[in-house]
Amino acid sequence: MTDTTRPDTDPLRAAAGNAATPEGISPPVVPPQPDDVTRSQWRDVWRQFRSHRGAMVGLVIFVSIILFVSVGPLIWTIDPTYVDIRARNSGFSLAHPLGTDQLGRDLLARLMAGGQVSIAVGLTAMIIAIFIGSLVGVTSGYFRRLDAPLMRLTELFLALPLLPLLLLMVTLFREPLSQTFGPALGIFFLIVGAIGATSWMQAARIVRGDVLGLKEREFILAARSIGTPSHRMILRHVLPNVLSPIMVAATLGIATAIITESALSFLGLGFPPDFPTWGRLLYDAVDQMVLYPWRVIFPGLLISLTVLCVNYIGDGLRDAMDPRIRGR
Amino acid sequence: MLDEKPLVSIEKLRVEFETNDGVVVGVKDVSFDIKPGECVCVVGESGSGKSVSSLSLMRLVEFGGGTIADGRLMFEKNDGQVIDLASQGSAAMRDIRGNQIGMIFQEPMTALNPVFTVGDQLVEGLIAHRGLKKAEARARALEILRQVRIPEPERRLDQYPHELSGGMRQRVVIAIAMACEPRLLICDEPTTALDVTIQAEILALIDRLKREKQIAVLFITHDMAVVAQMADRVVVMYRGDKVEEGPVEQIFENPQMDYTKMLLAAVPRLGEMTGKPAPERLRLMGDGSHAAPEPIIVADPKPLLTVRNLTTRFAVKGGVLRRTVARVHAVEDVSFTINAGETLSLVGESGCGKSTCGRSILRLVEPESGSVDLGGTDVLALSQRALRKARRDMQMIFQDPFASLDPHMKLYDQVAEPMENYGIGSRSERQDRIAALFDRVELPRSFMRRYPHEMSGGQRQRIAIARALALNPKLIIADEAVSALDVSVQAQVLNLLMELQQDLGISMLFISHDMAVVERVSHHVGVMYLGRIVEMGTRQQVFENPQHSYTRQLMSAVPVADPRQKKISEDLNFRPIPSPIHPVDYQAVPSVYREVSPGHRVLVDPVTHS
Amino acid sequence: MLNFTIRRLLLAIPTLLFISLVIFLLLEASPGDPLADVPLTVPPEVRERMREALGLGDPWPIRYVLWLKQFFWVEPLHWTDQLFGTSFSEGMQRIISFQSRSPVFDVIAQRLPQTLTVVGMSYVVGILIAIPIGILSAYRQYSWFDQIGTFVSMIGFSMPTFFTGVVLIIIFAVNLQWFPSVYDTTLEVTDWDSFLQQARQMVMPVTVLALYNAAQISRFMRSSMLDNLGQDYVRTARAKGLSERVVVLKHVLRNSLIPVVTVIALGLPAVFGGAIITEQVFKVNGLGQLLISAIHGNDIPMVLTLTFIFAILIVVFTLIADILYGVLDPRIRYD
Amino acid sequence: ERGSDGQVNIIMWQAPSTMNPYLSGGTKEIIAGSLVLEPLAGYDTEGNIFPRLVTEIPSLENGGISEDLTSVTWKLRDDIKWSDGTPFTAEDVVFTGEYCMHPEGGCSQLAKFEGVTSIEAVDPHTVRVNFDSPRPDPFSAFVGGQSPILQKAQFEQCIGANAPTCTEQNFNPVGTGAFRVTEFLTNDTITLEANPEYRDPAKPAFATMLVKGGGDAAGAARSVMETGEFDYAWNTQLAPDVIAGMEAAGRGKVSAAFGSLVERIHVNLTDPSSSLPEGERSTRAHPHPFLTDPAVRKALSMAIDRALLVEIGYGPAGQPTCNYVPAPEAWASDNTECLTQDIEGANALLDEAGWVRGPDGIREKDGVRLSMLFQTSVNAVRQDFQALIKQWWSEIGVETELKTVDASVFFGSDAGSPDTLQKFYADVQMYADNFDGTNPAPYLAKHTCDKAPSPANQWQGEGISRFCDEEYDRMVDEIEGIVDADERAAMGRKMNDMLTKDSNAIIPIVYRGTASAHSNTLGGVALNAWDSETWNVADWYRIQE
Ligand SMILES: Nc1ncnc2c1ncn2[C@@H]1O[C@H](COP(=O)(O)OP(=O)(O)OP(=O)(O)O)[C@@H](O)[C@H]1O
Numbered sequence A: 001m002t003d004t005t006r007p008d009t010d011p012l013r014a015a016a017g018n019a020a021t022p023e024g025i026s027p028p029v030v031p032p033q034p035d036d037v038t039r040s041q042w043r044d045v046w047r048q049f050r051s052h053r054g055a056m057v058g059l060v061i062f063v064s065i066i067l068f069v070s071v072g073p074l075i076w077t078i079d080p081t082y083v084d085i086r087a088r089n090s091g092f093s094l095a096h097p098l099g100t101d102q103l104g105r106d107l108l109a110r111l112m113a114g115g116q117v118s119i120a121v122g123l124t125a126m127i128i129a130i131f132i133g134s135l136v137g138v139t140s141g142y143f144r145r146l147d148a149p150l151m152r153l154t155e156l157f158l159a160l161p162l163l164p165l166l167l168l169m170v171t172l173f174r175e176p177l178s179q180t181f182g183p184a185l186g187i188f189f190l191i192v193g194a195i196g197a198t199s200w201m202q203a204a205r206i207v208r209g210d211v212l213g214l215k216e217r218e219f220i221l222a223a224r225s226i227g228t229p230s231h232r233m234i235l236r237h238v239l240p241n242v243l244s245p246i247m248v249a250a251t252l253g254i255a256t257a258i259i260t261e262s263a264l265s266f267l268g269l270g271f272p273p274d275f276p277t278w279g280r281l282l283y284d285a286v287d288q289m290v291l292y293p294w295r296v297i298f299p300g301l302l303i304s305l306t307v308l309c310v311n312y313i314g315d316g317l318r319d320a321m322d323p324r325i326r327g328r
Numbered sequence B: 001m002l003d004e005k006p007l008v009s010i011e012k013l014r015v016e017f018e019t020n021d022g023v024v025v026g027v028k029d030v031s032f033d034i035k036p037g038e039c040v041c042v043v044g045e046s047g048s049g050k051s052v053s054s055l056s057l058m059r060l061v062e063f064g065g066g067t068i069a070d071g072r073l074m075f076e077k078n079d080g081q082v083i084d085l086a087s088q089g090s091a092a093m094r095d096i097r098g099n100q101i102g103m104i105f106q107e108p109m110t111a112l113n114p115v116f117t118v119g120d121q122l123v124e125g126l127i128a129h130r131g132l133k134k135a136e137a138r139a140r141a142l143e144i145l146r147q148v149r150i151p152e153p154e155r156r157l158d159q160y161p162h163e164l165s166g167g168m169r170q171r172v173v174i175a176i177a178m179a180c181e182p183r184l185l186i187c188d189e190p191t192t193a194l195d196v197t198i199q200a201e202i203l204a205l206i207d208r209l210k211r212e213k214q215i216a217v218l219f220i221t222h223d224m225a226v227v228a229q230m231a232d233r234v235v236v237m238y239r240g241d242k243v244e245e246g247p248v249e250q251i252f253e254n255p256q257m258d259y260t261k262m263l264l265a266a267v268p269r270l271g272e273m274t275g276k277p278a279p280e281r282l283r284l285m286g287d288g289s290h291a292a293p294e295p296i297i298v299a300d301p302k303p304l305l306t307v308r309n310l311t312t313r314f315a316v317k318g319g320v321l322r323r324t325v326a327r328v329h330a331v332e333d334v335s336f337t338i339n340a341g342e343t344l345s346l347v348g349e350s351g352c353g354k355s356t357c358g359r360s361i362l363r364l365v366e367p368e369s370g371s372v373d374l375g376g377t378d379v380l381a382l383s384q385r386a387l388r389k390a391r392r393d394m395q396m397i398f399q400d401p402f403a404s405l406d407p408h409m410k411l412y413d414q415v416a417e418p419m420e421n422y423g424i425g426s427r428s429e430r431q432d433r434i435a436a437l438f439d440r441v442e443l444p445r446s447f448m449r450r451y452p453h454e455m456s457g458g459q460r461q462r463i464a465i466a467r468a469l470a471l472n473p474k475l476i477i478a479d480e481a482v483s484a485l486d487v488s489v490q491a492q493v494l495n496l497l498m499e500l501q502q503d504l505g506i507s508m509l510f511i512s513h514d515m516a517v518v519e520r521v522s523h524h525v526g527v528m529y530l531g532r533i534v535e536m537g538t539r540q541q542v543f544e545n546p547q548h549s550y551t552r553q554l555m556s557a558v559p560v561a562d563p564r565q566k567k568i569s570e571d572l573n574f575r576p577i578p579s580p581i582h583p584v585d586y587q588a589v590p591s592v593y594r595e596v597s598p599g600h601r602v603l604v605d606p607v608t609h610s
Numbered sequence C: 001m002l003n004f005t006i007r008r009l010l011l012a013i014p015t016l017l018f019i020s021l022v023i024f025l026l027l028e029a030s031p032g033d034p035l036a037d038v039p040l041t042v043p044p045e046v047r048e049r050m051r052e053a054l055g056l057g058d059p060w061p062i063r064y065v066l067w068l069k070q071f072f073w074v075e076p077l078h079w080t081d082q083l084f085g086t087s088f089s090e091g092m093q094r095i096i097s098f099q100s101r102s103p104v105f106d107v108i109a110q111r112l113p114q115t116l117t118v119v120g121m122s123y124v125v126g127i128l129i130a131i132p133i134g135i136l137s138a139y140r141q142y143s144w145f146d147q148i149g150t151f152v153s154m155i156g157f158s159m160p161t162f163f164t165g166v167v168l169i170i171i172f173a174v175n176l177q178w179f180p181s182v183y184d185t186t187l188e189v190t191d192w193d194s195f196l197q198q199a200r201q202m203v204m205p206v207t208v209l210a211l212y213n214a215a216q217i218s219r220f221m222r223s224s225m226l227d228n229l230g231q232d233y234v235r236t237a238r239a240k241g242l243s244e245r246v247v248v249l250k251h252v253l254r255n256s257l258i259p260v261v262t263v264i265a266l267g268l269p270a271v272f273g274g275a276i277i278t279e280q281v282f283k284v285n286g287l288g289q290l291l292i293s294a295i296h297g298n299d300i301p302m303v304l305t306l307t308f309i310f311a312i313l314i315v316v317f318t319l320i321a322d323i324l325y326g327v328l329d330p331r332i333r334y335d
Numbered sequence D: 001e002r003g004s005d006g007q008v009n010i011i012m013w014q015a016p017s018t019m020n021p022y023l024s025g026g027t028k029e030i031i032a033g034s035l036v037l038e039p040l041a042g043y044d045t046e047g048n049i050f051p052r053l054v055t056e057i058p059s060l061e062n063g064g065i066s067e068d069l070t071s072v073t074w075k076l077r078d079d080i081k082w083s084d085g086t087p088f089t090a091e092d093v094v095f096t097g098e099y100c101m102h103p104e105g106g107c108s109q110l111a112k113f114e115g116v117t118s119i120e121a122v123d124p125h126t127v128r129v130n131f132d133s134p135r136p137d138p139f140s141a142f143v144g145g146q147s148p149i150l151q152k153a154q155f156e157q158c159i160g161a162n163a164p165t166c167t168e169q170n171f172n173p174v175g176t177g178a179f180r181v182t183e184f185l186t187n188d189t190i191t192l193e194a195n196p197e198y199r200d201p202a203k204p205a206f207a208t209m210l211v212k213g214g215g216d217a218a219g220a221a222r223s224v225m226e227t228g229e230f231d232y233a234w235n236t237q238l239a240p241d242v243i244a245g246m247e248a249a250g251r252g253k254v255s256a257a258f259g260s261l262v263e264r265i266h267v268n269l270t271d272p273s274s275s276l277p278e279g280e281r282s283t284r285a286h287p288h289p290f291l292t293d294p295a296v297r298k299a300l301s302m303a304i305d306r307a308l309l310v311e312i313g314y315g316p317a318g319q320p321t322c323n324y325v326p327a328p329e330a331w332a333s334d335n336t337e338c339l340t341q342d343i344e345g346a347n348a349l350l351d352e353a354g355w356v357r358g359p360d361g362i363r364e365k366d367g368v369r370l371s372m373l374f375q376t377s378v379n380a381v382r383q384d385f386q387a388l389i390k391q392w393w394s395e396i397g398v399e400t401e402l403k404t405v406d407a408s409v410f411f412g413s414d415a416g417s418p419d420t421l422q423k424f425y426a427d428v429q430m431y432a433d434n435f436d437g438t439n440p441a442p443y444l445a446k447h448t449c450d451k452a453p454s455p456a457n458q459w460q461g462e463g464i465s466r467f468c469d470e471e472y473d474r475m476v477d478e479i480e481g482i483v484d485a486d487e488r489a490a491m492g493r494k495m496n497d498m499l500t501k502d503s504n505a506i507i508p509i510v511y512r513g514t515a516s517a518h519s520n521t522l523g524g525v526a527l528n529a530w531d532s533e534t535w536n537v538a539d540w541y542r543i544q545e
């Protein structure tokens, strides 16, 4: 009973022509717009997204920050690790628009270089965490058999003490990774992996909770009856419907990842010590906060701004993807 | 009654919605009055603005993204003051909602808050408006539940909505609307989801309230039979406009407008088919042909689907080790055959296992025993992969249209999905086909880009039908496929289904509670009660010679689409269905049938209804 | 529900045993050394002796089983002795910390009060401010209140506590001299004055932590409320003529609580775990500080015991969350 | 007058975990312990030994040290009482020796008793300590805060394997010191009160004391110098400008005392390359590809501006140094050559040695690039140093990659970890170390050939640089036998030079003091780097305004 040949003529088309229309009342004027109709969903989301003011402002600022950290170093070419000891602790000046740190390293250059790492780590680690979290959450919510084992696994991960785990990860993986990918990339993977692997649990629990309820909805059953395979079911029906907690977890995840990265360097797990990141710039300057307040203000501001932008972008994205909220 | 001042008068109402594609007008220019003690029925095709008008009266459209763009909604408060609802502040509206105007919503499944008990939701309004103490309010709630004839009202107060059957839930919604004895009761399709026996009871209740308490009723429905039974006056709407208004007899006997005529012509009436051996398409106005539609006769009926001794039970689990402590015998020893190109209808009370039976055939729930043979394939023995393939040949239209559509997906994608799943056609072929499907189910193509929540109830159901048709299946299981549709569309959809059947030889398992529709479409009819088929035969055999007591009861409850034959009576009191939950060791006896005439069988053992 | 609970509790035992084994092995494998604090002046032979004195000479399975015995048998016996004056545990070795050479549970008991008052209070305060903010933000989505709420909570969340804590100290302890910068763990509340003093020293740490918690919870609250505000039953509630307050606070809120309950329940074990950085900044010396110093000192018995207690709490609180789901949403049934 | 000055508050951001220094060995426990417990003799701020519980310091002249240098006899004071009122006797001293030398006790001060064969109570007030060989400097056991006397009566049951079970005793030892414990919360707070039995009836001036643990160095310094909540903060090692900023508040100041602590860079003379099989990395089997070249090592040392490092990292709490042994004075070599930075000289030296700059500015010779991994523990000052030194080295054509390791791993001696100080899987590493007491000879003895860490000694050796020189080994053997102090010192200076300026196997950077902050109202504080910092807590008092 596999693929029975179907009649060539489609009765639907034939019948469509003589469908009943009551006399005296003109049929609704509907210009057929097939192109328009099949426009990809993403275009539509983008259109909706554009009308969200906060999200657009967030996006613009976020793009500016990215440009600042990526294009900036091409314009402002001072090496962020260059020590100019005579110029140390200097304030704002032409040579150092944002001043220097205790070793005379240029703060502007460090902010730009640090931003590259922080944003890359923040986004990647968040994506890993959200990916694992959603995967575990959706599978355990969706496949009943996997629920108990996966949730026990989540509990295990929640219970593991973070620091020894991270230390162990460094010991085990630092050398092999830096040999395969080179020191910088290797450590990047290590950090991102470490943060990602230790922060997915909350997302998993929340997603699971929502999926459990969602699974009982009839449209899932309906989708099954039209032959939707599991992977498609999850991607098209389950995930879009649990998007809003995922979005929140994602925005919060970026902030956590940026801060955690700085904490990792205190375990010797982070990037080489002279390598700036926003989190570390902030941490290093806390002691000197009273003397040189701008040293905490700039990295702090950038972290907050990034997180805030991502939050608004996430809000906009969620609203754009949720048809019920649209137009409000 | 005629010279009485109207309680409500709607003047030139216009409601607009903000959507993706700009402003959509839900209601264009509607005016009508309702007097105290009068029941005004609003009829019209789905999406014509019935619900929107009523929501505007409560000023609830605003919360759904709509705005009252123009018009006045004059309402006489119980202190005699006449106010314009459209310009009231939110505090004043709160006093009117629930207190002076009560509303029964279209979808009972979602209208109740799932996390509060029925009692909680009932007393809330009483405490807010009547200032009652908690205990007093409870007592009053109990009284109202009795009025809506809910069995065991004391127990119901502490139950949650999901613990009630569909019919009971709808009655709770009605009770909430009536709690404060409003002067105006808005009923938006209150009985659409209910089977005829419960529908009859509820109609009787509303009718009594109207008579005894002089409550004005705004009754929205698409069921012309219900209109005939209930209405004093009828307002006909079409695409956001009022097209006709008049006393019920006038509308039924002497309709002025073509649309009204068409509407009435589309109403299937019980008994119309008497004496005809095979189902026929409805004759619709304006379809040009004046020849009698040809009956759907399959020359040489060959079985397509054979179901034998199908039994589906749901486990009720408990205990430390999660053992099954009891089971719901949802479908018990059901056997039937559907011939290729023919229709079998299943009718029966709410909760009797109709949907479960349909789902079991598709293996959306796993049956416990029995066999299902579809065109030579043993469906129950298929692996998951093979099952997916097999499902291409059998499609289901689900009972609740809103719930069965993914709220995040555009209608286009929802209809396209089955084709994508099986990789049918190229992109552009699919596009053409979807456009054709939209035309076929009478939905404008511009709707392709809408989302389910932007549609009226009937429109949603049509999408579900289009989706099921997308794969050109051999068997369609239509679970209450047309009960949410207005008569004209219902007729079109029924005709469509029958046409497809004729053209493609599609078989159908048609699950419905509307006896007139069933009579119209089926070759064979099975009457279900408590998980078993109690009577089974050709349509003629069952409708013209009902043997089982339950079948007879069902027939007697069917409303008649004739305003001069009102048969709403107070003392309808059908027994509630017995519980299908049995302990694990319960041995279900096999069904024993008595053959009345060839092919007409009646259940004799076990006796569950008499 | 009772059955469900019992079943889950029974299932929790093997789970927890497994978790404890994993934690133990993790600590074994991790490269820290309990003697890292010992100055380099101490020669290797002496270090070796010290290591043996800590029991590190035995192979790990023996130490693990010993720990299990101590945790599940000796300690309960000891508490029984304490309570009833019996002497079952006489001569049995309790779990001893490597660092302080004192029974791990005694130290934990010492630390619990300050952790519970400071971290617990901040959690309560955090929830109390997060929920109203989340609700109002969702109800008035994109109003100025929502915007400010979003702004403040995102800032609050993205600013690490090592920074906000120090800022507070500099402003309120150094410049204004309103609050002490050092938390006095020995303070006993006996009268009004000492109560005030306790309140004063709690203000800053509680504020810092509460802000952080509130930021997170309020975001989840808001998104969940947004999901539910559009549902049909809300319309029904409005049609009853209920005030917006009742509609939102009763009908929508209850339906929105499930993800929030998850977040709160997941966060609760952390209350017992302490807030490591905040405790350090304000010198609260609660369980967080205990754990971190134990980890730094590779004090395996201490880390293992503490972490295992957290594991128990995590298992218990996820269970509680699951039960709460059922209470909040009667459709979710466990039987 | 005893108790007249009320309460004194001390903050130790690394909190003491026990009061018994024999069970921990950490500085914080020694400081806490010395509030209560006392040794027979201590060191003063100059490093001179002085009597505490004895009448005089034994010497050859007064017969306290036997002629053959194999025993030392201590005469105990007879007016000493334990804080519980019982008299202090020779039995307690003997017991303390047994306590620490018990093979199962795991005593962390066992090194103090090295070579001790027996301790005997000659009479209730005389104790003799016998050694297995002649000891020119016999003042190790019972001298200094590390080996105070425990009360026999209290600790009798706590000997050997029982030591850890005596929580009550370890937390609340009976002592002869100025204070006694009223409550001990491990790793948190210690409350103490004046010892009523203290030998000087006028002391201590404070009636009660609070020792608070937790937080960080900056917070501790702030609570003394800015908020005034505390009187004394131990180990406030902070950037000089931060300290200056805090001192400006006028409530207190930071002072430093110099012992023997030197921050230095160890050069790995063996090859740490990860391409070598495990077990052969950083062992003498494989000499380092370029650090074995003395010119390179010398150039590395010359490129460093030590004065600047001090200025940035330590301020008054540090001095630039070229010595591995910076004190006592007699032992400190007058090695000052390295104190001036000489980049040009270093470049010239490398040029001369045949190291030529490649296109990227990094020198190479025979395909060997001067590219190094520089590791140290996680510590803000060390990271600043790393950055600066990296810069200077880059100026002489040496490329440096920086790495940091968590202190608990770096200083831990876990043979399984690749990141420990002893494994030294890096080309250079920086840390600080000091020696106990005033005798540097054992400290110098760490660098003999056989003490290089390797798989053979489970990586527990102490010759971190893998320095190996027969001449040096011979001198190590010799120095213990030299009785004459000056001669010993002269040989010590020579050995010091061999390690530093001659070979540059060790590149000393900063002679570090221990910095502590104290309130301006706290009098009597005399920082001491040779003994416990609270050595004279009995003399502390409140300065009245
Ligand atoms: N929230 C909304 N956004 C956009 N359009 C809407 C919305 N709600 C209703 N509409 C549109 O308004 C029109 C009137 O809808 P309404 O719900 O009143 O129909 P109805 O007459 O009640 O139909 P049915 O009998 O199917 O329930 C329809 O075309 C519908 O698509």
Ligand SMILES: Nc1ncnc2c1ncn2[C@@H]1O[C@H](COP(=O)(O)OP(=O)(O)OP(=O)(O)O)[C@@H](O)[C@H]1O
Pocket (backbone or CB within 6 Å): B166, B195, B314, B315, B328, B329, B330, B349, B350, B351, B352, B353, B354, B355, B356, B357, B399, B580
């Ligand atoms: N998943 C389930 N678990 C347990 N019991 C179920 C489940 N689904 C249905 N039932 C029970 O099985 C019986 C038959 O339900 P079914 O949905 O088939 O009724 P129905 O005839 O379709 O009624 P309606 O006309 O209301 O749709 C009912 O008693 C119902 O409560």
Ligand SMILES: [Mg+2]
Pocket (backbone or CB within 6 Å): B050, B051, B052, B106, B188, B456, B457
């Ligand atoms: Mg409607």
Ligand SMILES: [Mg+2]
Pocket (backbone or CB within 6 Å): B354, B355, B356, B399, B479
């Ligand atoms: Mg059904």
